[in-house]
Amino acid sequence: MLSRKVADQLRNYRTPFYLYDIDLLRQTLQSAVSVAERYQYVIHYAIKANYDPRILQVIQEYGLGIDCASGNEVRCAIEAGFDPQTIVYAGVGKRDHEIRYAIEQGIFAINCESIEELEVINAFAAEAGKVVTVALRINPDIDPKTNHCIDTGQADSKFGISYEEVLGSAERIQALQNVRIRGMHLHIGSQIRELHVFEYLCNKVNVIVENLVKLGFELDFVDVGGGLGINYDFPENEPVPNFASVFSIINSHLRVGERQVHFEFGRAIVAQCGELITGVLFNKMTATGRKLVIVDASMTELIRPMLYGAYHNIENITSTSDRHERYTIVGTACESTDVFDENINLPETRRGDLLTIKSAGAYGSSMASRYNQHDLPPSVYSDQL
Numbered sequence: 001m002l003s004r005k006v007a008d009q010l011r012n013y014r015t016p017f018y019l020y021d022i023d024l025l026r027q028t029l030q031s032a033v034s035v036a037e038r039y040q041y042v043i044h045y046a047i048k049a050n051y052d053p054r055i056l057q058v059i060q061e062y063g064l065g066i067d068c069a070s071g072n073e074v075r076c077a078i079e080a081g082f083d084p085q086t087i088v089y090a091g092v093g094k095r096d097h098e099i100r101y102a103i104e105q106g107i108f109a110i111n112c113e114s115i116e117e118l119e120v121i122n123a124f125a126a127e128a129g130k131v132v133t134v135a136l137r138i139n140p141d142i143d144p145k146t147n148h149c150i151d152t153g154q155a156d157s158k159f160g161i162s163y164e165e166v167l168g169s170a171e172r173i174q175a176l177q178n179v180r181i182r183g184m185h186l187h188i189g190s191q192i193r194e195l196h197v198f199e200y201l202c203n204k205v206n207v208i209v210e211n212l213v214k215l216g217f218e219l220d221f222v223d224v225g226g227g228l229g230i231n232y233d234f235p236e237n238e239p240v241p242n243f244a245s246v247f248s249i250i251n252s253h254l255r256v257g258e259r260q261v262h263f264e265f266g267r268a269i270v271a272q273c274g275e276l277i278t279g280v281l282f283n284k285m286t287a288t289g290r291k292l293v294i295v296d297a298s299m300t301e302l303i304r305p306m307l308y309g310a311y312h313n314i315e316n317i318t319s320t321s322d323r324h325e326r327y328t329i330v331g332t333a334c335e336s337t338d339v340f341d342e343n344i345n346l347p348e349t350r351r352g353d354l355l356t357i358k359s360a361g362a363y364g365s366s367m368a369s370r371y372n373q374h375d376l377p378p379s380v381y382s383d384q385l
């Protein structure tokens with residue numbers, strides 16, 4: 001919870017803005033890196049979660065690689081100083097110029113999501129006179145037990161190549177001269193809180209890797225994606241996600257021999273260090289008796305509640321009232337779905353109060369838009385207050 005003193009300092013900035021706790025980011029990275037080292041695991045940070053330059057700079061200090069979802073993300077990572085050899089790039093619809101750029105930059109691996117894409121990568125690599133390292137992103141058909149809007153590894157999903165198709169296309173794949181299949185990749189979804197899901201994932205990966213090796217694929221690494229969830233309900237109880245548990249499960253269940261194991265965490269690294277600070281503009285009551293608090297943020301700064309029905313804990317950081325009321329928190333955008341939360345219990349809330357929308361460091365500012373010609377939200381860092 002933000003102290004009264006910090007809340008007063010925040011009044012010096014025009015709302016809405018993202019506030020990043022750099023100490024918490026460092027603690028999170030330290031925890032992830034120290035446990036990963038124990039097992040010699042490699043972590044790529046999923047840059048789609050947040051590409052704020054200061055955040056990237058801190059992440060770089062801890063030696064993480066980068067996981068990208070577009071050519072511009074690859075460019076952003078390289079411009080931020082990440083070594084191309086630490087970059088992986090997945091994406092179900094890579095455009096031609098993005099594939100050519102990734103080949104040109106010599107990134108660690110392109111995570112390929114269809115056989116047709118593999119053939120295109122092969123053709124572009126041949127034109128460039130290169131042999132490109134590829135991981136096959138396989139759809140393992142696993143239910144990650146999360147919000148269905150953010151699951152990616154069920155059989156009918158657009159992501160990854162079906163395992164059966166890979167088995168049936170082995171010879172066709174192996175005939176390609178300008179791609180080298182060195183890895184197997186999967187990512188089954190995000191905000192995974194039931195950690196036993198990672199156990200199923202390992203059991204599937206063990207079988208897939210064994211069969212791919214039998215078919216003659218020489219795999220040196222297995223990338224099990226990201227997905228580790230965070231505590232949105234009570235962020236103060238769990239500011240740093242439980243990396244030790246997930247790595248321990250993976251270590252006990254994954255049977256991939258000496259192959260290097262890679263992860264692509266986004267949310268778990270940055271979600272808890274960021275919050276969206278917004279000012280209260282107006283109060284009003286609907287004809288049906290709903291008390292609305294209209295804040296100066298909207299879905300243009302943080303779209304997760306409107307896009308996925310995602311929950312963020314909201315607190316009034318300036319009210320000193322002992323009286324509590326039930327409020328619905330709505331934004332400024334010209335959309336009926338522009339609601340952050342409904343019927344929540346807050347101390348009496350008035351024009352000029354500041355609210356914090358917590359756990360917003362991941363998929364917050366990176367999904368911001370300029371709809372209604374709103375300005376993009378600026379960043380304020382805890383160590384600069």
Ligand SMILES: Cc1ncc(COP(=O)(O)O)c(C=O)c1O
Pocket residue numbers: 046049067090187189190191225226227228264265266267268362
């Ligand atoms: C391929 C891939 N890897 C990693 C991630 C990061 O997931 P998370 O933020 O849940 O760790 C995503 C998220 O969409 C993804 O699509």
